[in-house]
Amino acid sequence: MTKSIFKIIFTLICLTQSIQVSATTLFLAGDSTMQDVDPERGPDFGWGQLLPIYLSDNSALKIENHAKGGRSTKTFLSEKRWQTILDKLKKDDWVLIQFGHNDASYQKQERYTAPVDYKANLIRFTQEVKAKGAHPVLITPVMRRYFDNQGKLKDAHGIYPSLVREAAVETNTPLIDLFKTSCALLLEYGPEKSAVLYMSVKPGEHPRYPEGKIDKTHFSKTGAIEVAKLVVTELQQKSIQPLANFFQL
Secondary structure, eight states, X not given: OHHHHHHHHHHHHHHHHXXXXXXXXXXXXXXXXXXXXXXXXXXXXXXXXXXXXXXXXXXXXXXXXXXXXXXXXXXXXXXXXXXXXXXXXXXXXXXXXXXOTTTTOTTOTTXXXXXXXXHHHHHHHHHXXXXXXOEEEEEOOOOOOOBOTTSOBOOSSTTHHHHHXXXXXXXXXXXXXXXXXXHHHHHHHHHHXXXXXXXXXXXXXXXXXXXXXEEEEEEOHHHHHHHHHHHHHHHHHTTOTTGGGGBOO
């Protein structure tokens, strides 16, 4: 009787370990608009940080957020951050890839990535993920809150969003057009009300910004939740499966 019980327990332990090893992981590769932010370091939130709130109650998906502020496709590669993901990646895992803010920063040459190299890096990312038997999803850069005097959004990304779309078509990779949907979200809120979506700190409110700060790039918690919702919505609308099945709205 004791041996039988021991055998059952041993079998259950083996099954549990097998499930843990084979669990699907979703890796996030991107910049500050996607990253996890320590509340003690800053008052902003990346949308990837709030993505887990949309996981289904019975979801077995594990999310690893490797996004990092100030990174472009060029520096994500040179700093071996991409290699870290590749080393962990296993068959049937997923990778969400969103860059562009820092690639387009011509005035910051240490992170700037010329358009031709940006597209080549995105294609490289998708190919290397697929070579591991995993699944990439390309994401256009999220919109910044720049309105003109007529209440229209000003483009701060130039050719970069279209290059993501081209890379997706050329590599037959699923695309989440966050540039398009976040633009619509900002227009829905309007020039004034959209401020609630972005980080706004009053003087003396946070030690990192003693004089206060109004940010038009990085999100408040409300904004990060809304942008994460845009990502999940498009995953489901485009039936990017089985990844979409891990989430619920």
